[in-house]
Amino acid sequence: MTKAKSGLRVAIAGLGVVGSEVARQLINRAGELGSAAGQPLHLVAVSARDRSADRGFLLDNIDWHDDAVAMARRDDVDIIVEMIGGSEGPALELARQSLASGKHFVTANKAMIAHHGSELARLTEDNNASLMFEAAVAGGIPAVKTLREGLAGNRISRVAGILNGTCNYILSTMEVTGAGFDDVLADAQRLGYAEAEPSFDVDGIDAAHKLTILAAIAFGQQPDFNAVSIQGIRDVSSVDFAYANQLGFRIKLVGVAEPGLMPRMQTCMLPLDSQLAKVNGVLNAVEFHGSPVGSVLAVGPGAGGGATSSAVLSDLLDIATGRGGFAFGKPVDQLTDASGVKNGAGPDKAFYVRLMVVDQPGVLATVTAILQKHDISVESLLQQGRAPGDVVALVMTTHETPVAVMTRALNEMEQLPIVKAKPVAMPILPVDMES
Amino acid sequence: MTKAKSGLRVAIAGLGVVGSEVARQLINRAGELGSAAGQPLHLVAVSARDRSADRGFLLDNIDWHDDAVAMARRDDVDIIVEMIGGSEGPALELARQSLASGKHFVTANKAMIAHHGSELARLTEDNNASLMFEAAVAGGIPAVKTLREGLAGNRISRVAGILNGTCNYILSTMEVTGAGFDDVLADAQRLGYAEAEPSFDVDGIDAAHKLTILAAIAFGQQPDFNAVSIQGIRDVSSVDFAYANQLGFRIKLVGVAEPGLMPRMQTCMLPLDSQLAKVNGVLNAVEFHGSPVGSVLAVGPGAGGGATSSAVLSDLLDIATGRGGFAFGKPVDQLTDASGVKNGAGPDKAFYVRLMVVDQPGVLATVTAILQKHDISVESLLQQGRAPGDVVALVMTTHETPVAVMTRALNEMEQLPIVKAKPVAMPILPVDMES
Numbered sequence: 001m002t003k004a005k006s007g008l009r010v011a012i013a014g015l016g017v018v019g020s021e022v023a024r025q026l027i028n029r030a031g032e033l034g035s036a037a038g039q040p041l042h043l044v045a046v047s048a049r050d051r052s053a054d055r056g057f058l059l060d061n062i063d064w065h066d067d068a069v070a071m072a073r074r075d076d077v078d079i080i081v082e083m084i085g086g087s088e089g090p091a092l093e094l095a096r097q098s099l100a101s102g103k104h105f106v107t108a109n110k111a112m113i114a115h116h117g118s119e120l121a122r123l124t125e126d127n128n129a130s131l132m133f134e135a136a137v138a139g140g141i142p143a144v145k146t147l148r149e150g151l152a153g154n155r156i157s158r159v160a161g162i163l164n165g166t167c168n169y170i171l172s173t174m175e176v177t178g179a180g181f182d183d184v185l186a187d188a189q190r191l192g193y194a195e196a197e198p199s200f201d202v203d204g205i206d207a208a209h210k211l212t213i214l215a216a217i218a219f220g221q222q223p224d225f226n227a228v229s230i231q232g233i234r235d236v237s238s239v240d241f242a243y244a245n246q247l248g249f250r251i252k253l254v255g256v257a258e259p260g261l262m263p264r265m266q267t268c269m270l271p272l273d274s275q276l277a278k279v280n281g282v283l284n285a286v287e288f289h290g291s292p293v294g295s296v297l298a299v300g301p302g303a304g305g306g307a308t309s310s311a312v313l314s315d316l317l318d319i320a321t322g323r324g325g326f327a328f329g330k331p332v333d334q335l336t337d338a339s340g341v342k343n344g345a346g347p348d349k350a351f352y353v354r355l356m357v358v359d360q361p362g363v364l365a366t367v368t369a370i371l372q373k374h375d376i377s378v379e380s381l382l383q384q385g386r387a388p389g390d391v392v393a394l395v396m397t398t399h400e401t402p403v404a405v406m407t408r409a410l411n412e413m414e415q416l417p418i419v420k421a422k423p424v425a426m427p428i429l430p431v432d433m434e435s
Numbered sequence: 436m437t438k439a440k441s442g443l444r445v446a447i448a449g450l451g452v453v454g455s456e457v458a459r460q461l462i463n464r465a466g467e468l469g470s471a472a473g474q475p476l477h478l479v480a481v482s483a484r485d486r487s488a489d490r491g492f493l494l495d496n497i498d499w500h501d502d503a504v505a506m507a508r509r510d511d512v513d514i515i516v517e518m519i520g521g522s523e524g525p526a527l528e529l530a531r532q533s534l535a536s537g538k539h540f541v542t543a544n545k546a547m548i549a550h551h552g553s554e555l556a557r558l559t560e561d562n563n564a565s566l567m568f569e570a571a572v573a574g575g576i577p578a579v580k581t582l583r584e585g586l587a588g589n590r591i592s593r594v595a596g597i598l599n600g601t602c603n604y605i606l607s608t609m610e611v612t613g614a615g616f617d618d619v620l621a622d623a624q625r626l627g628y629a630e631a632e633p634s635f636d637v638d639g640i641d642a643a644h645k646l647t648i649l650a651a652i653a654f655g656q657q658p659d660f661n662a663v664s665i666q667g668i669r670d671v672s673s674v675d676f677a678y679a680n681q682l683g684f685r686i687k688l689v690g691v692a693e694p695g696l697m698p699r700m701q702t703c704m705l706p707l708d709s710q711l712a713k714v715n716g717v718l719n720a721v722e723f724h725g726s727p728v729g730s731v732l733a734v735g736p737g738a739g740g741g742a743t744s745s746a747v748l749s750d751l752l753d754i755a756t757g758r759g760g761f762a763f764g765k766p767v768d769q770l771t772d773a774s775g776v777k778n779g780a781g782p783d784k785a786f787y788v789r790l791m792v793v794d795q796p797g798v799l800a801t802v803t804a805i806l807q808k809h810d811i812s813v814e815s816l817l818q819q820g821r822a823p824g825d826v827v828a829l830v831m832t833t834h835e836t837p838v839a840v841m842t843r844a845l846n847e848m849e850q851l852p853i854v855k856a857k858p859v860a861m862p863i864l865p866v867d868m869e870s
Contacts, residue, residue: 025588025727035765036587134585140728142585149584149758150569150577152471153460153748275734278713292460293575293736293745299710300731310728313588323584323758330470 007040008320009076013068013094014083015048018108018135020055021305022081022312027057033313037320045071072097079104079319081312087111099123099131104324106315108135108308110209117216117223118335121327130324132315137210138163138284140307141300142314147217147288148329154290156218159257160429163210165282165302166194166201167233167253171267172280175241175250181234193282203232204253204265211255214286215263216328221338223328229264236267240354240424243382243395244269249352250277254429258346267426269352269397274431348400350379350428355394355413356421359387363418367394370416374409376401391420397428442475443755444511448503448529449518450483453543453570455490456740457516457747462492468748472755480506507532514539514754516747522546534558534566539759541750543570543743545644552651552658553770556762565759567750572645573598573719575742576735577749582652582723583764589725591653594692595864598645598700600717600737601629601636602668602688606702607715610676610685616669628717638667639688639700646690649721650698651763656773658763664699671702675789675859678817678830679704684787685712689864693781702861704787704832709866783835785814785863790829790848791856794822798853802829805851809844811836826855832863 010026012019026033026043034040046059047068065071071080072094080098082105084091091112098105100123107113113120113133124131134144138161142150147159162168166188173184185202188194200206208230216223233253244251249269254276257263270277275297279285284302289295301307318324328335357363364383371378377399385392398406410423445461447454461468461478469475481494482503500506506515507529515533517540519526526547533540535558542548548555548568559566569579573596577585582594597603601623608619620637623629635641643665651658668688679686684704689711692698705712710732714720719737724730736742753759763770792798799818806813812834820827833841845858 021727029590032590033588035769038765140731142581142731145580145585146577146733149753150580150749151745152752153468153745155464155467275713278710290745292456292741292748294739294741296575296577296733296735298581298731298733301729304729306727306729310586310589310725313727314585317587318584321760323760325756325758330473334470 007042008037008078009042009044010079010081010316011045011047011071011074011077012043012081012083013047013071014085015046015053015055016083017305018308018312019048019081019083020057021309022083023055024057025309025313033317037317039320041316041320045074045077047071069094069097072101072103077103079106079316081316082107082109085109085111087115092116095120096123099127099129102127102129104130104132104319106132106312106319108133108312110136110206110213114209114212114223114225117213117327118332122332124327125331130319131327132318132324133213133327134315135308135311137213138286139300139302139304140310141284141286141298141302142311143214143286143298144217145314146296146298147214151288151290151293151296152329154293156288156290157259158289159214159218159286160276160289161211161214161255161286162252162276162279162284163207163255163286163302164201164204164253165284166198167204167207168280168284169193169282170202171233171236171251171253174236174238175245178238178241180238181236202234204230207253207255208265211257211263211265214255215257215338216335218257219259219336220328220330220334221336222332224338227262227338227341229262229266231264231266233267237424239393243354243393244352246382247352247380247397248272249428251426252276256346260341261346262341269426269428271428271431274429276429346403348402350400351398351406352426352428353396353398353410354424355419356391357394358418358420359390359392360418363394366416366418367413370409370412374405376405376409442477443472443513444477444479445514445516445751446480446482446506446509446512447478447516447518448482448506449520450481450488450490451518452740453743453747454483454516454518455492456744457518458490459492460744460748468752472752474755476751476755480509480512482506504529504532507536507538512538514541514751516751517542517544520544520546522550527551530555531558534562534564537562537564539565539567539754541567541747541754543568543747545571545641545648549644549647549658549660552648552762553767557767559762560766565754566762567753567759568648568762569750570743570746572648573721574735574737574739575745576719576721576733576737577746578649578721578733579652580749581731581733582649586723586725586728586731587764589728591723591725592694593724594649594653594721595711595724596646596649596690596721597687597711597714597719598642598690598721598737599636599639599688600719601633602639602642603715603719604628604717605637606668606671606686606688609671609673610680613673613676615673616671637669639665642688642690643700646692646698646700649690650692650773651770653692654694654771655763655765655769656771657767659773662697662773662776664697664701666699666701668702672859674828678789678828679787681817682787682815682832683707684863686861687711691781695776696781697776704861704863706863706866709864711864781838783837785835786833786841787861787863788831788833788845789859790854791826792829793853793855794825794827795853798829801851801853802848805844805847809840811840811844
């Protein structure tokens with residue numbers, strides 16, 4: 001699929017943190033990267049909004065384009081690296097035109113792949129090009145390659161990932177400091193760990209894009225962002241961290257994909273002795289479960305110019321050495337339609353439940369009667385301090401329970417006069433890999 | 436490099452735990468694996484010592500060979516999977532003949548690759564075949580692929596791995612139980628975690644084979660087992676676990692490879708808040724450090740039929756989909772000779788030191804005078820309990836010190852009349868990835 005060893009001509013669209021880092025690597029490490037590629041990689045063209053910005057490299061021998069899409073129309077470009085972002089607009093137009101003209105396309109654009117991956121993969125196949133997006137999932141962790149190639153011989157039973165460094169940082173900091181979501185978010189924004197408009201991160205959307213891509217590869221289905229259940233971290237209360245700690249858990253936003261079920265982003269309780277619970281701060285992690293391998297975990301930096309450019313370079317080298325392959329591991333025509341997956345919650349789960357109840361005689365009997373009625377078995381129960389007549393927390397963990405049953409029981413509890421707020425419930429993830 | 440999509444014919448040499456598992460997977464999951472491969476993978480021939488053993492699959496349509504090497508001479512075999520083991524003998528003969536006849540060769544044989552990797556890679560290049568050994572390093576973790584492809588765009592500055600599950604299990608168990616090496620080894624042998632002849636594992640040889648391979652790929656050098664410094668775990672004393680715990684460390688056998696230096700297997704102190712310290716029991720882990728990526732960690736099962744067969748299947752699928760490539764990431768002629776690497780110990784290191792000294796006045800002054808003379812700065816010091824006239828442990832950690840300087844100081848200390856045993860010293864690994 002690649003040209004002869006005369007070299008590959010690369011154009012970069014978008015010179016933000018990652019695009020500029022990729023450009024600098026291609027320029028400053030041309031010898032090394034050419035050796036790894038088996039042929040020179042020439043940066044021949046770039047496009048960005050502001051030509052005059054200082055990005056740490058010279059534009060002298062590089063063509064500048066005000067219009068990124070123009071680069072797709074050049075005959076003397078072999079690979080387009082797209083770092084514009086956004087699921088639609090110029091990024092999508094660039095992708096379509098690049099692939100239609102047989103150019104290889106490398107991107108970090110998780111939103112675009114989650115929304116338009118099937119269409120783009122088909123263009124790839126029709127035009128004998130490669131679509132590579134290692135940088136779109138978990139930054140510097142080669143998660144796409146691990147799943148699509150390294151574990152390709154497995155029947156995947158679950159992929160579970162901590163896929164957004166901002167959320168993980170906020171949750172880790174809430175746990176350590178005891179501070180509330182709003183305060184920690186404000187700090188994270190000041191430190192540059194969260195955007196001024198944080199919704200994309202804290203509402204789970206960014207992570208859900210990545211989960212969409214992982215699920216597509218893991219289960220051979222068309223990427224379908226609309227078939228993902230998404231919950232963010234805004235509703236996590238600082239009090240839950242204290243209870244989690246007492247019960248031996250840590251709260252994380254985890255994306256879980258299982259075969260035949262809707263992938264879901266949700267805040268979970270992770271047992272402290274699980275490997276995933278130990279991934280704190282801005283780190284990302286992906287845990288792969290399958291047969292025959294068992295469980296494999298990869299941890300690394302999920303964002304930033306260095307980590308993301310490493311993934312882009314890996315894609316460029318794969319293209320240069322003829323390792324492109326099918327975008328999602330198999331031809332698009334063999335991918336199943338994911339829109340029909342059940343909005344189920346998978347196997348029975350253990351739950352953490354927090355009820356805010358009036359501290360009065362009989363509360364415990366009332367609550368446990370509902371649990372008993374639904375055949376829900378309690379594993380542990382915390383009720384601390386006394387404040388007769390006031391509202392206090394009643395915290396419990398359950399044994400494994402069908403999710404639909406737990407939902408009904410929670411709805412019933414919420415109707416009780418003594419229950420003063422919507423019950424908080426989080427699934428407790430099983431430990432697949434003990435440390 | 437691969438045949439047309441008419442299918443690939445696979446022969447397996449060696450039907451132990453892994454070989455049999457690979458055979459069962461190829462037979463029982465033929466449809467799935469053929470779909471992932473883009474063409475059928477036919478198991479056409481096997482070879483093992485005992486034809487009559489029950490291995491959970493039927494030999495009806497599979498040719499049996501008493502002599503594995505005979506399979507290399509068949510024209511109707513495309514890929515040989517070698518699960519015989521041993522760096523020389525039939526495995527090596529099979530590899531040579533298979534590759535010389537243009538057959539792809541997939542192996543879990545770390546000893547053979549560590550000793551003969553360059554010769555075999557050259558045969559591969561001369562005969563347009565692929566040599567694949569994902570299963571040779573860290574079992575189910577795609578460590579070879581991660582380093583050779585996933586992080587191919589990086590300049591690697593260090594690879595650090597927990598590469599032998601038996602050693603990690605023994606050290607983890609010594610830490611938890613307080614038992615000594617011999618007792619824990621005996622238990623591990625009873626449980627099947629250690630071989631009756633444990634030397635290969637506990638003396639670090641198996642892990643050093645894997646480290647040799649990782650170093651070759653990481654730094655583009657010929658694999659050279661003789662250019663690896665090897666220490667096992669027999670000398671680790673149970674008392675060191677107690678001190679390690681007090682000081683916030685965990686003892687692990689870690690293989691470390693750095694550019695321009697002799698790779699080394701050694702028992703190290705890992706800060707408890709490092710990711711690698713949390714990899715306990717029979718798990719393996721590899722931490723990759725490089726630029727621009729930063730640090731990436733992969734954790735998983737390092738041995739066993741399931742994990743290892745996953746790696747073998749990944750190699751088969753890479754071959755089937757044309758992703759073979761160069762065995763060590765580049766042509767053999769471009770690999771440097773590793774035999775000239777310095778037997779240095781790399782950058783300055785912090786150390787854990789335990790001296791067994793006579794508890795008498797002036798001991799501390801004598802020891803610290805030697806440290807001062809060598810300009811070694813002490814970070815912490817533990818001397819617990821008093822036993823005048825008896826031998827007690829004097830434990831200290833140092834700030835970063837040149838290894839040669841530390842070696843000289845330890846030699847001087849050993850000569851002191853008050854020092855009653857060879858000083859124990861372990862480097863403290865820096866934390867590259869906090870949890």
